[in-house]
Amino acid sequence: MSILKIRTIGDPILTKIAKPVEEINDFILKLATEMIDTMIAGDGIGLAAPQVGYSIRMLAIDLSLIEKDALPMVYINPEITKTEGECEMEEGCLSVPEVFANVKRPEKITFAYTDLDWKKHSVFADGYLARVLQHEIDHLNGHLFVEQLDKTEKSKISKKLKKIKPDGWTPKSK
Numbered sequence: 299m300s301i302l303k304i305r306t307i308g309d310p311i312l313t314k315i316a317k318p319v320e321e322i323n324d325f326i327l328k329l330a331t332e333m334i335d336t337m338i339a340g341d342g343i344g345l346a347a348p349q350v351g352y353s354i355r356m357l358a359i360d361l362s363l364i365e366k367d368a369l370p371m372v373y374i375n376p377e378i379t380k381t382e383g384e385c386e387m388e389e390g391c392l393s394v395p396e397v398f399a400n401v402k403r404p405e406k407i408t409f410a411y412t413d414l415d416w417k418k419h420s421v422f423a424d425g426y427l428a429r430v431l432q433h434e435i436d437h438l439n440g441h442l443f444v445e446q447l448d449k450t451e452k453s454k455i456s457k458k459l460k461k462i463k464p465d466g467w468t469p470k471s472k
């Protein structure tokens with residue numbers, strides 16, 4: 299098992315627009331496994347490739363901490379094609395350790411992605427999956443959840459935010 303270093307807020311890679319994945323090869327398959335291992339070791343429910351130092355459009359999501367029977371999934375080149383409604387939920391991020399805040403986002407989404415067999419899918423999502431996907435796709439576009447908070451939420455986290463060092467951290471393997 300190899301656990302990758304997680305980049306933290308202040309690292310310039312987190313502000314870049316990630317490039318599309320052009321094919322599935324050994325590098326992508328290895329990275330998919332490493333991203334899943336890193337996310338699980340860090341007690342995360344989602345991880346985007348830029349968070350581990352690769353500016354490419356690829357995500358890992360594992361909702362098993364919230365929903366029983368959920369399996370880790372990898373989404374390549376994910377794209378939201380439709381949004382509906384709005385809701386507020388508390389979010390956190392492995393790149394912004396120990397900071398949690400309420401974020402408003404669309405409640406339901408339709409999204410397209412490619413899987414590790416290079417097959418395309420279009421899927422509807424609501425609940426946690428919709429939430430985590432939107433958070434992770436923001437990473438691929440160079441954005442962090444703390445950028446879009448309202449004033450009250452921003453002031454609640456400002457002290458903690460200033461304490462985060464931009465050198466990253468590596469979760470311990472379990």
Ligand SMILES: [Zn+2]
Pocket residue numbers: 390391392393433434437
């Ligand atoms: Zn995040």
